[in-house]
Structures are given as C-alpha cells and as structure tokens.
Amino acid sequence: MRKIAIALLLAALAAPVLAAAPADMDARIGALLSQMTVEEKLGQLQQLDGEANGEARAEHFDLARKGLLGSTLNVRGAKRTNELQRAALQSRLAIPILFAFDVIHGYRTIFPVPLGEAASFDPAQAETDAALAARETRASGVRWTFAPMVDIARDPRWGRIVEGSGEDAYLGSAMARARVRGFQGADYSAGDRVAACAKHWAAYGAAEAGRDYSTAEVPERTLYETYFPPFRAAVEQGVATFMSAFDSLNGVPCTANTWLMRGVLKGDWGFPGLVVSDYTSVHELMAHGVAADGADAARLALNAGVDMEMVSRDYVTNGAALLAQGKISQAELDEAVRRVLRVKFLAGLFDKPYAEEAAEDAIVSMNGDSRQAAYDAAVKSFVLLKNENNALPIPPGVKNLLLVGALADDQAALMGSWTGDGKAEDCITVLQEFRAKSAERGIRLTYLYAAGPEASEKDDILAAVKAAKRADYVVAVLGEGPNMSGEAASRSDLSLPGRQLELLKALAATGKPVALALMSGRPVDLNWPAANIPAIMQAWFPGTMGGPALADALFGTVQPAGKLPLSWPRSVGQIPLYYNHLSTGRPADPGNKYSSKYLDAPNTPLYPFGHGLTYMPFELNDLRVSASSIAPSGTVSVSASLSNKGSVRADEVVQLYLQDTVASVARPVRELKGFERVTLEPGQSRRVEFKLGPSELGFYGADLKYRVEPGEFRVWVSTSSEGGLQGSFNVAH
Ligand code: GLC
Secondary structure, three states: OHHHHHHHHHHHHHOOOOOOOOOOHHHHHHHHHHHOOHHHHHHHOEEEEOOOOOOOOHHHHHHHHOOOOOEEEOOOOHHHHHHHHHHHHOOOOOOOOEEEEOOOOOOOOOOOOHHHHHHOOOHHHHHHHHHHHHHHHHHOOOOEEOOOEOOOOOOOOOHHHHHOOOOOHHHHHHHHHHHHHHHHOOOOOOOOOOEOEEEEEOOHHHOHHHOOOOOEOOOHHHHHHHHOHHHHHHHHOOOOEEEEOOOEEOOEEHHHOHHHHHHHHHHHOOOOOEEEOOOOOOOOHHHHOOOOOHHHHHHHHHHHOOOEEEOOOHHHHHHHHHHHOOOOOHHHHHHHHHHHHHHHHHOOOOOOOOOOHHHHHHHOOOOHHHHHHHHHHHHHHOEEEEEHHHOOOOOOOOOEEEEEOHHHHOOHHHHOOOOOOOOHHHOOOHHHHHHHHHHHHOOEEEEEOOOOOOOOOOOOHHHHHHHHHHOOEEEEEEEOOHHHOOOOOOOOOOOOOOOHHHHHHHHHHOOOOEEEEEEOOOOOOOHHHHHHOOEEEEOOOOOOOHHHHHHHHHHOOOOOOOOOOOOEOOOHHHOOOOOOOEOOOOOOOOOOOOOOOOOOOOOOOOEOOOOOEOOOOEEEEEEEEOOOEEOOOOOEEEEEEEEEOOOOOEEEEEEEEEEEOOOOOOOEOOEEEEEEEEEEOOOOEEEEEEEEOHHHHOEEOOOOOEEOOOEEEEEEEEOOOOOOEEEEEEEOO
8 A cells, every 4th residue: 555655756756837728729739730731741850950059040041931831040130030930821721940059058148057057056056047147048038948957967077067967867867857947937938038958868978888878778667766857847847848868769769769769758757848859869769870871860760759859851852752661650640740739839939939139148147146146156166176275265365376277367267167148258367257256365476387288388387387486376167178078078088188297297396386176077087186286176167257256266256066967987997987886796995905906996986976175164063864664655754954164155055865774675875855055144054954754765676676675774964975974764665
C-alpha cells in the first residue's frame, strides 16, 4: 500500500505545469489542420536558419508567403522579424512564424556562462537572469530560445560542459527549473517572456572521451538517476520545447530514438510540447549509419517523435512521398503539426504575431537593471578555490600593483561562448576596473599583456618579471580563450594554454605575492598553481559586467561565495571524475594495495564538488535530525546552525548530502539533496533546515522503478561535498 502512496505522490509531483492555453486553442488548431495541405503541414515542421547577423534570407520570404516556413533560427530584431512575419500572414492560412535564437546566458546583456551561474548555487539569481534575457529577447522579435541546456557532464574535456550546470543532477534540476521559470514565467505569451527549450535530449554530456558529438553509452538506470532528472524537472516546470541531441545513445541516435521521444518524454512524462531536432541532426542519421538516404532519415525522425527539423530539409523534401507510401502516418504528421501549432498559440503568436519596434531599443539597451543583474550574477559565480594566509583580497596597503594577462584586457573574452547578441564593446574589462579602483585608492597600477591563451609575439614574460620586482602585489588574469570551450571545443589536455603557466612560474619566482584569477569554461590543470600560488579565484566567463565584478571581488569590495558545480580533476587521467560515485567493493585504501586507486595519483579531485572558500570565517554547528526513524513515505528534517564569524555581511552555501548505506543497488557515497545560499550579517547565526522525503530518499532500482528502501541513511550538512556535520536516521520497513 505504501508503495502505491509513494507512486501517487510522485505522479502528482510530475504533472507538467501547463501555460495558460487560449480557451479555443484546440478548436482553432483542429480547424487549421483540416484546411492544411500536406505541403503546408510539412512546412510547419521546417525551421531554417537566418544570417548570423540576424538578417532573414530571400528564400524565407518566398516560403513564408506560401505558408511553408514554420520557424527560423537566428533571424532577430523587431523590424526584421516583423517584415518576415508580415509575409507569413499574407499566406493562405496566415500561420505565424516562430522565431528562435540561442539565448544561452543573455541576449544583449550577457550573464556569466551557465556553468558559472550554476556555481552561484543561487537558482533565484539564475531565474532573474533568464527573465531579463527573455525580456530583451522578446523585444527583439524572438519568441523561442534554445535554452536551458541541461546536460549533465562528468568529463571536462567536453567543451559544452560550460553550457550546463555541471555534474550533479540535483543542482542541475534546480537550475533547469529556475531557467525555465525565468524564460517562460507562468505564461510565455506574456510580452516579456519566450518559449524555452530543454536540450539536448539525451545524455549528450556523456560523449565518449569528451569528444563533442561522440557516442554515449549509458545504462538505463544511470540515465534515470543522473542524466534524465534535469530534463524531468524542465517538463514539470512546463518547458515548451525539447531539442533532440546529436549523439547516439546506446547505439540509437537520439534524433531517431523512439524510446526517448515517444516512450519516456511524450509517453511516461506526458510532455505536451514540441521536439525540434538539433542543427541538421535529422540528415545526420545517414552519417550515423541508420538511414540510407534523406527519406529514410525523415521517416526515422518523424516516426520517433521529432516534430520539427532544424535546417536540413528531409521532412519537406520527402514527407509527401513517405505519407503516400505509408511510411509515415497521417496521424503522426498531424500530431507533429499540432504540437507546433500549440506552442505557437501558447506563445501568443496568433494573437500578437508582431514585435513592438518602437519599444526594442529601450529594452535591448543595457539599461540599469540588466547591468546590475549581470554584475550581481557575476559576483555570485566566482569560486575562491584557494586563499592561503588571506592573500586575497588585495591588501589595503598595496601601493604598486601589477596586473598581467591578456584576458584582463579582453572585452570579448568576458562573454565566453554562445554570446547571443552581446557586444564586446558593452563589456567592461578587469583592466578598466583596476584602473578606476587604483586611481581611487592612490595605487600605482602597471598592466602588461605578458601572456594569453594563444601564444603570440606580444608575449613578454621577462617584462612581466621586471615589473613584478618593482610591485608590492601581482594579479594574474589567465585562462582559456572564450572559444576553447563551448560547442565543437573539446580538449584532450587541460593545461593552461599558451605560455601562461610559464608566466605564472616566473612571477612566483620573484617572491612577490601573486593572486591568480582564472577565466575558463571548464576545470584546467591547476596542480602547479595549487602548490605554489597563494590565492586562486575561478571566474569562469563572467559576462558583460565581469570586469567590475571580478575587480570588486579581488579588492574585497564584495564577498565571493560560489561553489564548484563539478569536481576539479588533478589530471585528465582521472576522468570521468565525480563526487557522487559508488563505493566499489574495495574503496581506495592507502594501506591496501588491492583497493581501487592509482599507483601514481590520488583518486580525489584537486578541488571537490561544492568547494569554495569565503573571505569571512563561517561556522556550522549543532546538527539536528528530527527523527531517528521514519516510514518510507515519511519526511525528516535535518538542520544546522550557520554563523558568520567575520566582520562584514557575507554569503555561504550550506549543502545537504546523504548516503543510502544499504540498498538493492549500490548507492553513491554522497548525493547532494539540498542547498541554500545564505546571507548573514557579521556575528549573525541562522538555522538552515532541509526537509527530506521520498523525492530525496528514493532512487531507481534495477527494475527502473522509483522507490524508497528501508535502512540507514547518513546525512551531512556541509559547505562542500567533503566533510561536514554528520548524522543519520533510519527508514523503517
Ligand atoms: C547547435 C547546438 C544547439 C543549438 C543549435 C542552434 O549545433 O547543438 O545547442 O541550439 O545548433 O544553434
């Protein structure tokens, strides 16, 4: 009986949040379907790409006037979208075009890259950022963003790790929900919202060897436990659309994967929205070796449940013949069109097909509140990895400050990859802000390019060493170039690129205090800096306001409190490396040769998931577990008291981990099941409480059924995935 209770509870939790549908929507869709020709239906399933600068192509107008263009990507700008929309509304049935664009971490105002935003452990901030991005996006005539990217990634060689929320399903799910809420609000027909897109369905981040577009082989149970939850969270939050992934999953390309699309997503989860393929991923079914030609590719993808084809044209080219041959059914074709029309209705396109051209500039203009939000988000994204003897913040007594590194003076780099319509000239660099702050403080600032992500004739390590010898303090802004992560940017070697490590070693050799501010889209090899540089701040790619935010964090004007959303490996040899691993039958034991470990390196990461220091000392104590034993359907409260022992207001991220010690399948040694970013005044204490129930205590068994099993659960309240206050409770039989 109890299991039924749990199942009913979980089913209730799972019901997707539906946007407010126009009352007559289904009737209007039915009426349109009954009038549409096969060619018009196939046209609705076609998305074509515009120019990179946002211009539509001449062909788009021809197709639009015939009612044969369902959607575009990249076409943007209120005037441009209106012009193409007018052509579409001249067509026989006047079905509006759905304009899409990759607004991954900002449209014109660029927020930290998603991995950095996840490091804030602040979903409310992520929601704010997405809402501001939606406002600018909608003002530009775009009604659909291909975000959030919710792929879990355990392999930092994979360049797209920068676009997601890291390695953990719980954090990834919280960020997925927040971003969908931000983009869509409660009703994405509203004048400042857009349809969102959970991508890439599925397990794209499990790319073999970290190579983008590579094969993913993931056991189903691991899919349900690790890779699916952020997608499920997006569905429960009412995400309008999904995107099929490029990869093959267990031998079946996702874009032809009926189990993924019609089985799990549209069947089990009841997803009512549309699935768009990734860029030519329908046509790529031939390269995968599962389709003999374009017609076969179209048949496979349509039958699998991919509703719209992005850029390649196998649906419109072959759909009529496939229908005539009975290789796709009228019902499947109509269902795909119905889903596309539903999203267009829910986006308000039939009632409000146009953008307000007069309003665009005022909204997409980097005005006060979006810059402020970008600054706040950047500050929250920074992770203080190391701070020996409080080397940071820059001591107030510093009179001669040396700033080195190409990235300190690189506006475009601040935006990272997927920069939307962001403009480098909008970005304020670290150097610009250091100049302002040094002037205020009477500091003599010297800046040298010295070295950057690309070795160049501008490299001049000797000059940097000479300048360091005259300085009291050195800040090195080093890292990856913005295009060394993101799509098609996997790296087999995680070293600091160019001659940057050589520069760092030379600076350290001067004996002057050196702080490293790192900009990167992934963990890079920090073994030498971790052993030799007193302070290291991870800044990811912090966006339009990254310069002022990072300068304020380095000078101590603001308090860093970010945490790692992934495990930071010591070397590529450890990958895949993630904190919520299984124990194995022979857990690593330094005293036992015959245990699971390397001869030449520790198993542990250089910096663990959830790690991040603060300038202010915080204390956690007084762990309380509300019950020693609960029923499988019961809940338990776990809490601890957090105190700010420092001298200024600061944040700390309190994390709740648990371990199901004995279960029918091996369970991770720790799993994040709660977190809260807490702001405390100096001297203030606050109890932080987490509720644990079936949603947190359960897992998918070998039979893929979700359950809570009896036994002992260990819990930790901590500020990292290591250590913390430990307690336990039992789930009774
Ligand atoms: C790209 C990416 C996808 C993006 C799409 C449209 O190849 O895989 O994330 O949304 O094409 O730009």
